[in-house]
Amino acid sequence: xxxxxxxxxxxxxxxxxxxxxxxxxxxxxDALIEIHYAHTHMLARQGILTREEEQVLLKxxxxxxxxxxxxxxxxxxxxxxxxxxxNMLEQACGAAAAGKMHTARSRNDIAITLxxxxxxxxxxxxxxxxxxxxxVLLELASRHRETVMPAHTHxxxxxxxxxxxxxxxxxxxxxxxxxxxxxxxxxVNRSPMGACAITTTGFPIDREITARLLGFEGLAENSxxxxxxIDYLAESAAAVAVEMVNQGKFLQDLLLWSTRExxxxxxxxxxVQSSSIMPQKRNPVSLEHARILAxxxxxxxxxxxxxxxNTPFGDINDSEDDLLPLVFQMFESALRSxxxxxxxxxxxxxxxARLEKRAGADFLTVTELADTLVRSGGMSFRQAHSLVARxxxxxxxxxxxGAMAAAMLRxxxxxxxxxxxxxxALDPQHFVRIRGVTGGPAPEATAEALDHAxxxxxxxxxxxxxxxxxxxxxxxxxxxxxxx
Numbered sequence: 001x002x003x004x005x006x007x008x009x010x011x012x013x014x015x016x017x018x019x020x021x022x023x024x025x026x027x028x029x030d031a032l033i034e035i036h037y038a039h040t041h042m043l044a045r046q047g048i049l050t051r052e053e054e055q056v057l058l059k060x061x062x063x064x065x066x067x068x069x070x071x072x073x074x075x076x077x078x079x080x081x082x083x084x085x086x087n088m089l090e091q092a093c094g095a096a097a098a099g100k101m102h103t104a105r106s107r108n109d110i111a112i113t114l115x116x117x118x119x120x121x122x123x124x125x126x127x128x129x130x131x132x133x134x135x136v137l138l139e140l141a142s143r144h145r146e147t148v149m150p151a152h153t154h155x156x157x158x159x160x161x162x163x164x165x166x167x168x169x170x171x172x173x174x175x176x177x178x179x180x181x182x183x184x185x186x187x188v189n190r191s192p193m194g195a196c197a198i199t200t201t202g203f204p205i206d207r208e209i210t211a212r213l214l215g216f217e218g219l220a221e222n223s224x225x226x227x228x229x230i231d232y233l234a235e236s237a238a239a240v241a242v243e244m245v246n247q248g249k250f251l252q253d254l255l256l257w258s259t260r261e262x263x264x265x266x267x268x269x270x271x272v273q274s275s276s277i278m279p280q281k282r283n284p285v286s287l288e289h290a291r292i293l294a295x296x297x298x299x300x301x302x303x304x305x306x307x308x309x310n311t312p313f314g315d316i317n318d319s320e321d322d323l324l325p326l327v328f329q330m331f332e333s334a335l336r337s338x339x340x341x342x343x344x345x346x347x348x349x350x351x352x353a354r355l356e357k358r359a360g361a362d363f364l365t366v367t368e369l370a371d372t373l374v375r376s377g378g379m380s381f382r383q384a385h386s387l388v389a390r391x392x393x394x395x396x397x398x399x400x401x402g403a404m405a406a407a408m409l410r411x412x413x414x415x416x417x418x419x420x421x422x423x424x425a426l427d428p429q430h431f432v433r434i435r436g437v438t439g440g441p442a443p444e445a446t447a448e449a450l451d452h453a454x455x456x457x458x459x460x461x462x463x464x465x466x467x468x469x470x471x472x473x474x475x476x477x478x479x480x481x482x483x484x
Contacts, residue, residue: 013076020321021074024081027328029069031117032085035110036061037478038213039193040101044482046204048103051482057101058481060092082107104203105196108227108315112192115324117214119236120188122331124467127181129335130243131460133342134174138457140345141167142450145443148428149264149355150364159367160359160428163350165441168449173246175453178460180239185467187235191216192226198315199223215474230308230319233327240334241301244294247337251291258284263354268347286344293337300330359428363392363399368434369408372425377416387412401426 008017024032037058044054069085078084089098144163151161191211194200200223207219220226257264267284275281304326311318366388373384391407405422409415417425424430436442439449 008076008079013074016322017076017080018074021081021084023321023325025070025072027118027324028114029066029081031114032081032110033061033064034117034214034475034478035113035193036085036089036101038210039105041213041478041482042206042209043101043103045209046206048203048205049100053097053100054482056093056097057089060089060098063092064088080107082110104201104205105193108197109192109195111320112195112220112227113214115320115327116188116190116192116216116220116232118324119233119327120185120471122328123181123185123188123236123239124464126240126243126331126335126338127178127185127460127464129338129342130174130178130181131457131464133338133345134171134178134453134457136342136345137167137171137174138450138453140348141171141446144350144352145446145450147350147352147355148359148432150358150362157358157362157364160364160431161441162432162443162446163352163355164443164446164450165432168446168453170246170250171453175456175460177239177243177246180242182460182463184232184236184239186217188232189215189217190220190232191218192220195220195223195226198227213474213478215471217470224314228314228316230311233319233323234305234308237301237304237327237330240330241298244298244301244334244337247341248291248294248298251287251294251341255284255287255291258287264351264358266349266351267344268349270347271344286340290337290340290344293333293340297330297333297337300326300333304330356428360426361399363395363404365426365428365431366392366404368431369404369422369425372417372421376421 040049040054040057040061043049044051049057064085065088069081069088072084078087086098086102089101092098141164144167147163148160149163149166150157151159151166191207191214193210193214194205194207211217211219220229220232254265256262258267267282267286269282271284271286272282273285275283304323307323307326308319370381370384370388373379373387374381377384379387387408390411391404394407394411395403401423402419404426405419408417408422409419432441433443436445438445
């Protein structure tokens with residue numbers, strides 16, 4: 001019978017070490033091997049390892065049986081994946097050579113480096129999905145610069161706008177979401193290697209070499225902060241949280257527009273489900289799934305920040321192996337939501353006639369009538385607002401331009417506007433076209449906005465490609481066999 005005082009205790013192995021071993025295989029194996037390569041190269045270039053020792057270690061790394069590692073079950077023989085692989089390297093290279101690989105490093109700086117290497121990939125993958133969603137919206141907006149629709153405030157119809165104008169608002173926040181993901185990538189893509197346990201080392205290492213070989217764009221310079229600081233994770237979680245809040249608000253509108261009562265949108269049959277009892281149902285469940293996935297990602301982001309809150313500023317498990325799976329779950333939920341939303345919108349049908357009809361109803365254009373009275377009738381805006389408000393009340397349920405013109409003239413017989421001028425002011429197309437101010441709904445204004453958004457789209461696509469190429473080039477250099 002195993003001595004209960006011998007590490008690891010069965011319950012500790014079951015609840016911590018075995019799950020963490022599986023998580024490490026799933027999330028960190030590739031990054032851990034890359035770190036071994038890079039650190040070995042650096043030690044050799046600094047003369048801490050001989051070239052012969054470097055060759056032996058690189059050969060051992062190249063000969064690792066990935067399948068055997070991935071299929072291994074935790075049995076308590078080795079504390080974690082790091083020691084499990086170190087034992088494999090001892091078997092391949094000899095204990096002396098394998099032991100030298102760990103010169104001037106710690107599991108502390110290795111762990112934080114693993115986390116940063118994996119999180120940066122998640123940031124890039126989510127950024128790609130946001131770029132694709134933004135591309136779908138740009139294409140949709142470009143087709144609907146002339147499509148008038150009702151804009152809502154306080155959930156009530158307010159004024160006419162265009163579908164392009166509405167979508168450009170979403171395109172803008174997606175642009176800001178991408179900027180936040182880019183900023184998070186900048187913070188994440190800093191190398192902690194060389195910080196060792198927390199105070200660096202007395203060996204003459206070159207942290208810049210290791211950073212370059214691992215695709216980092218600089219150092220997490222202060223060795224204490226490199227191990228202790230968690231803002232690189234917090235910033236990533238915050239960027240995802242803001243994106244999911246934005247996405248959730250947009251999804252809420254789309255679901256509302258998909259109702260029979262609104263009828264603005266019709267989803268493709270590929271994205272709706274029927275009912276087991278009601279044959280007529282076309283349930284927009286894909287949008288519901290996108291919404292709950294966004295909410296789930298938001299909750300996971302908040303949980304990450306909560307886990308990190310009020311923990312010591314140092315090496316601490318609260319921000320390490322048990323936390324990182326939650327980070328990956330957050331990214332997975334956010335990615336699923338974003339990709340699903342883009343897929344739905346690629347094939348959505350817009351009822352443009354219904355949108356235009358609703359844009360001309362419910363007195364949505366009377367703000368322009370008040371503005372016209374100011375421009376052409378010599379009134380102050382407050383006078384014009386009051387007159388138009390009384391006319392709306394006088395019309396009751398009849399929201400037609402003719403009824404409004406009659407009410408205006410009844411209240412103000414000497415009005416300086418003709419019936420034709422009043423009716424023109426109440427036309428939703430006129431309402432939109434006259435609002436050509438930067439950021440407004442007029443077609444020329446939305447054309448300019450689409451042009452700017454298109455250029456920003458090209459910029460962020462170049463950024464994504466550059467980061468992908470950076471990481472690929474670093475991996476190629478890291479795996480290259482040095483000359484003997």
